[in-house]
Amino acid sequence: MSKYTYLKELVYEANMEIPKEELAIVTFGNVSGVDRDQGVVAIKPSGIPYSKLTVQDIVIVDLDNRVVEGKMRPSSDTKTHTLLYKNFPSIGGVCHTHSTYAVAWAQAIMPIPNLGTTHADHLTPSVPVTEVMSDEMIRRDYELETGNQILDVFTKKGLSPEEVEMVLVACHGPFTWGKDPGKAVYNSIVLEEIAKMAFLTLQINPSAQAIKQSLVDKHYFRKHGKDAYYGQSC
Amino acid sequence: MSKYTYLKELVYEANMEIPKEELAIVTFGNVSGVDRDQGVVAIKPSGIPYSKLTVQDIVIVDLDNRVVEGKMRPSSDTKTHTLLYKNFPSIGGVCHTHSTYAVAWAQAIMPIPNLGTTHADHLTPSVPVTEVMSDEMIRRDYELETGNQILDVFTKKGLSPEEVEMVLVACHGPFTWGKDPGKAVYNSIVLEEIAKMAFLTLQINPSAQAIKQSLVDKHYFRKHGKDAYYGQSC
Amino acid sequence: MSKYTYLKELVYEANMEIPKEELAIVTFGNVSGVDRDQGVVAIKPSGIPYSKLTVQDIVIVDLDNRVVEGKMRPSSDTKTHTLLYKNFPSIGGVCHTHSTYAVAWAQAIMPIPNLGTTHADHLTPSVPVTEVMSDEMIRRDYELETGNQILDVFTKKGLSPEEVEMVLVACHGPFTWGKDPGKAVYNSIVLEEIAKMAFLTLQINPSAQAIKQSLVDKHYFRKHGKDAYYGQSC
Amino acid sequence: MSKYTYLKELVYEANMEIPKEELAIVTFGNVSGVDRDQGVVAIKPSGIPYSKLTVQDIVIVDLDNRVVEGKMRPSSDTKTHTLLYKNFPSIGGVCHTHSTYAVAWAQAIMPIPNLGTTHADHLTPSVPVTEVMSDEMIRRDYELETGNQILDVFTKKGLSPEEVEMVLVACHGPFTWGKDPGKAVYNSIVLEEIAKMAFLTLQINPSAQAIKQSLVDKHYFRKHGKDAYYGQSC
Numbered sequence: 001m002s003k004y005t006y007l008k009e010l011v012y013e014a015n016m017e018i019p020k021e022e023l024a025i026v027t028f029g030n031v032s033g034v035d036r037d038q039g040v041v042a043i044k045p046s047g048i049p050y051s052k053l054t055v056q057d058i059v060i061v062d063l064d065n066r067v068v069e070g071k072m073r074p075s076s077d078t079k080t081h082t083l084l085y086k087n088f089p090s091i092g093g094v095c096h097t098h099s100t101y102a103v104a105w106a107q108a109i110m111p112i113p114n115l116g117t118t119h120a121d122h123l124t125p126s127v128p129v130t131e132v133m134s135d136e137m138i139r140r141d142y143e144l145e146t147g148n149q150i151l152d153v154f155t156k157k158g159l160s161p162e163e164v165e166m167v168l169v170a171c172h173g174p175f176t177w178g179k180d181p182g183k184a185v186y187n188s189i190v191l192e193e194i195a196k197m198a199f200l201t202l203q204i205n206p207s208a209q210a211i212k213q214s215l216v217d218k219h220y221f222r223k224h225g226k227d228a229y230y231g232q233s234c
Numbered sequence: 235m236s237k238y239t240y241l242k243e244l245v246y247e248a249n250m251e252i253p254k255e256e257l258a259i260v261t262f263g264n265v266s267g268v269d270r271d272q273g274v275v276a277i278k279p280s281g282i283p284y285s286k287l288t289v290q291d292i293v294i295v296d297l298d299n300r301v302v303e304g305k306m307r308p309s310s311d312t313k314t315h316t317l318l319y320k321n322f323p324s325i326g327g328v329c330h331t332h333s334t335y336a337v338a339w340a341q342a343i344m345p346i347p348n349l350g351t352t353h354a355d356h357l358t359p360s361v362p363v364t365e366v367m368s369d370e371m372i373r374r375d376y377e378l379e380t381g382n383q384i385l386d387v388f389t390k391k392g393l394s395p396e397e398v399e400m401v402l403v404a405c406h407g408p409f410t411w412g413k414d415p416g417k418a419v420y421n422s423i424v425l426e427e428i429a430k431m432a433f434l435t436l437q438i439n440p441s442a443q444a445i446k447q448s449l450v451d452k453h454y455f456r457k458h459g460k461d462a463y464y465g466q467s468c
Numbered sequence: 469m470s471k472y473t474y475l476k477e478l479v480y481e482a483n484m485e486i487p488k489e490e491l492a493i494v495t496f497g498n499v500s501g502v503d504r505d506q507g508v509v510a511i512k513p514s515g516i517p518y519s520k521l522t523v524q525d526i527v528i529v530d531l532d533n534r535v536v537e538g539k540m541r542p543s544s545d546t547k548t549h550t551l552l553y554k555n556f557p558s559i560g561g562v563c564h565t566h567s568t569y570a571v572a573w574a575q576a577i578m579p580i581p582n583l584g585t586t587h588a589d590h591l592t593p594s595v596p597v598t599e600v601m602s603d604e605m606i607r608r609d610y611e612l613e614t615g616n617q618i619l620d621v622f623t624k625k626g627l628s629p630e631e632v633e634m635v636l637v638a639c640h641g642p643f644t645w646g647k648d649p650g651k652a653v654y655n656s657i658v659l660e661e662i663a664k665m666a667f668l669t670l671q672i673n674p675s676a677q678a679i680k681q682s683l684v685d686k687h688y689f690r691k692h693g694k695d696a697y698y699g700q701s702c
Numbered sequence: 703m704s705k706y707t708y709l710k711e712l713v714y715e716a717n718m719e720i721p722k723e724e725l726a727i728v729t730f731g732n733v734s735g736v737d738r739d740q741g742v743v744a745i746k747p748s749g750i751p752y753s754k755l756t757v758q759d760i761v762i763v764d765l766d767n768r769v770v771e772g773k774m775r776p777s778s779d780t781k782t783h784t785l786l787y788k789n790f791p792s793i794g795g796v797c798h799t800h801s802t803y804a805v806a807w808a809q810a811i812m813p814i815p816n817l818g819t820t821h822a823d824h825l826t827p828s829v830p831v832t833e834v835m836s837d838e839m840i841r842r843d844y845e846l847e848t849g850n851q852i853l854d855v856f857t858k859k860g861l862s863p864e865e866v867e868m869v870l871v872a873c874h875g876p877f878t879w880g881k882d883p884g885k886a887v888y889n890s891i892v893l894e895e896i897a898k899m900a901f902l903t904l905q906i907n908p909s910a911q912a913i914k915q916s917l918v919d920k921h922y923f924r925k926h927g928k929d930a931y932y933g934q935s936c
Contacts, residue, residue, distance in 0.1 A: 026892065045934065046932055073931070100895070103903075107817040107900075116405045117405060117406045117407070135916040138917055171913045172819045189260060190260065196334055197334055198341075199902065200335060202906070204342040214372045215367065231280050232279065232306055351640045435571075435572045438667060438670070439578055445639045452610050463514075464515055465515025465541075466513065466514065584873045585874045586875070657727055661727050669809040672807060672904070680834070680837070686840050686844050697775070697778060698748055
């Protein structure tokens with residue numbers, strides 16, 4: 001039995017949430033998980049439909065994208081995942097989907113404004129959107145540069161990947177992450193819902209405004225940080 | 235066996251309607267029920283996913299929000315629920331969801347106009363929306379003040395909680411109630427549907443108007459009050 | 469065994485399509501069927517949730533709305549159904565739903581234009597919408613007058629109930645009919661779909677026009693009438 | 703046992719994806735497959751609901767639309783399918799649906815712009831829309847002319863049926879194709895999703911633009927052609 005079996009099972013289960021939660025159709029989307037002690041990432045193989053995916057199909061790569069275990073080619077988005085693991089040292093899982101409403105905001109190249117407490121329960125600022133990639137970057141090493149675009153928007157806006165666990169890649173779609181693969185998928189579920197809510201809100205009232213800072217802080221800090229009182233303490 | 239078992243079962247069943255009816259994703263939403271003789275409220279514990287919720291997890295609190303029975307922390311919205319029970323003496327259950335269309339109207343900070351008989355079958359006026367909370371209220375005792383905002387809009391608009399069993403909390407989402415926990419959830423189902431219908435109506439015809447009073451009255455009073463002839467008499 | 473058992477079973481099955489096809493939530497909607505030889509109509513009882521409905525619950529009334537068999541009160545919309553049976557001699561079933569998109573067009577008080585072949589496969593003109601009822605009619609005999617409003621729009625527009633098997637009652641929702649209860653429900657399924665398609669079409673292109681008459685005729689007459697070649701001949 | 707059994711089973715399975723993937727209601731839609739060696743096409747019979755469809759019901763016709771095997775009348779759209787097989791020699795399956803968002807774009811008579819990578823993963827240009835048919839063509843041989851309209855838009859725009867495996871027939875709905883019936887249905891699933899994403903994108907940002915050519919090419923050519931690295935090589 002492989003020493004990566006535990007990680008592969010975890011990543012398999014998280015990937016299977018994508019069709020179950022309707023976060024992508026056919027083969028789209030992928031989830032990975034990292035084992036930082038062993039220096040490996042487990043990720044969905046490229047182009048395999050969820051209905052045929054097995055635990056054994058999950059590919060193990062190192063942080064330089066070399067296959068360590070597995071007969072299949074890893075997700076074409078692997079370089080984006082590994083770049084996030086290298087630069088966001090606290091995260092344990094990454095999820096990429098083509099969920100409909102999040103993709104629509106990404107295609108509109110607009111950040112999702114914080115219009116209510118469902119959003120504020122999870123992050124305080126807008127969901128950021130990257131810049132459109134330059135032709136040069138696209139031709140160079142596209143999936144690596146996708147990761148660089150994400151790092152870039154976090155740097156420029158001074159965002160923390162511990163607080164903001166989601167981003168929209170312009171003209172493409174969402175990436176989310178978290179302490180483990182399950183939390184990364186959870187954030188994709190939440191992102192799709194707040195993307196839909198924000199769309200509807202602005203259809204109903206095109207001049208709806210981001211909520212006030214005191215309400216943002218209240219909701220965020222009742223769920224996060226040392227004074228949190230949402231959820232169970234243990 | 236606890237003397238609250240019956241109430242816990244009732245509240246557990248009502249909570250499980252939330253995922254079944256797609257009124258909220260992940261852990262969002264909560265339903266409670268009151269036993270006015272025993273002076274207790276049964277409510278969902280905070281932050282527990284519905285897929286893991288059991289009858290035993292339901293928390294019993296008194297009307298001053300002190301835990302009477304249960305190992306878990308009650309919903310972070312408990313103070314809103316108990317304030318409603320104290321001020322609306324006829325109600326037996328309260329339901330809070332983050333259902334998508336109702337949240338969109340709440341985030342748009344707009345009441346849902348009475349555009350048709352689906353709405354009029356359940357209440358005669360618009361679904362009210364609270365005012366945005368002041369910074370001071372948010373910082374003071376947020377969940378209690380959420381309840382106060384609800385009471386406030388009912389007082390200002392002269393609404394009866396027996397007739398209008400639903401409200402939108404601005405920038406947050408819906409609360410509904412009823413004679414028991416099941417009826418409270420029923421009202422959340424209805425609210426989400428009329429929120430979606432009103433959204434679509436105004437997209438199709440932005441100048442659609444609230445229906446005439448005679449039609450409102452006809453539909454409301456054929457279902458409610460002494461001359462009702464909708465449903466079964468026993 | 470009742471001599472109406474066959475009709476009750478047929479009407480029960482047709483009613484159960486309403487929740488299955490998501491044409492209405494909770495207790496909304498109702499289907500009836502007529503036996504013209506016996507002079508009776510079988511209809512859903514008022515206010516019973518579909519999950520609890522049984523064949524035995526179906527109520528038999530005569531064409532003057534008197535209960536002939538059954539312990540429950542018939543649907544509050546019974547008078548609308550019987551008026552349609554009396555005036556449209558070729559129909560065998562009537563279906564009333566609160567399906568979301570059809571209701572939105574009814575609340576917008578706008579006919580659904582014939583924007584494509586999905587519509588034209590079923591009827592050639594717009595789906596008609598009744599006028600808003602006068603206060604006097606609402607107070608007089610509301611459900612009977614609902615039927616009269618339907619007859620009225622058919623007369624004014626010169627529509628045939630054999631060709632146009634659907635109508636929107638202003639501020640209320642759709643009624644559909646057909647040769648039997650199953651066909652009446654089928655028409656409600658189709659109406660909801662063309663209502664959604666028309667909504668989306670006009671959102672994408674607000675100046676989209678009704679399709680040309682030659683295409684309307686082609687699609688309608690390949691499915692209907694003596695030269696039809698759609699479907700199986702036997 | 704028929705020498706067409708294998709093809710009939712393949713086409714049956716592909717047709718059953720239509721209701722499963724919610725690409726059409728009731729009897730709408732149809733999938734066919736061609737066996738070029740035997741010179742036959744297997745296609746859904748006309749007007750049969752999916753819930754009643756069996757492998758035996760699939761009709762075998764030759765490329766001149768004459769029934770070779772089967773008791774039922776073939777789909778009324780058969781002439782459109784066979785014309786595509788005759789003119790697009792590399793394709794093995796054709797799928798026609800009335801999926802909601804794709805129909806809405808067809809009714810709006812607007813091509814679906816390439817707004818993001820979900821689209822670019824599958825084709826580089828907009829999804830083309832045919833011209834509205836002339837009255838004369840409609841009266842002549844409607845289903846054949848539907849095929850001619852498709853060929854026409856491909857010729858006029860210089861599109862390749864190997865690269866662009868989908869089209870919108872104006873005022874009607876989508877046709878898709880592929881190397882086999884399963885791939886044809888896959889393309890209908892993808893088309894419906896990109897139709898919905900494009901609709902939402904333009905609702906959020908009415909001035910959203912087609913993505914830049916370098917990004918189109920990157921996504922298309924990482925999945926297609928000799929340098930493809932998406933999916934598994936074997």
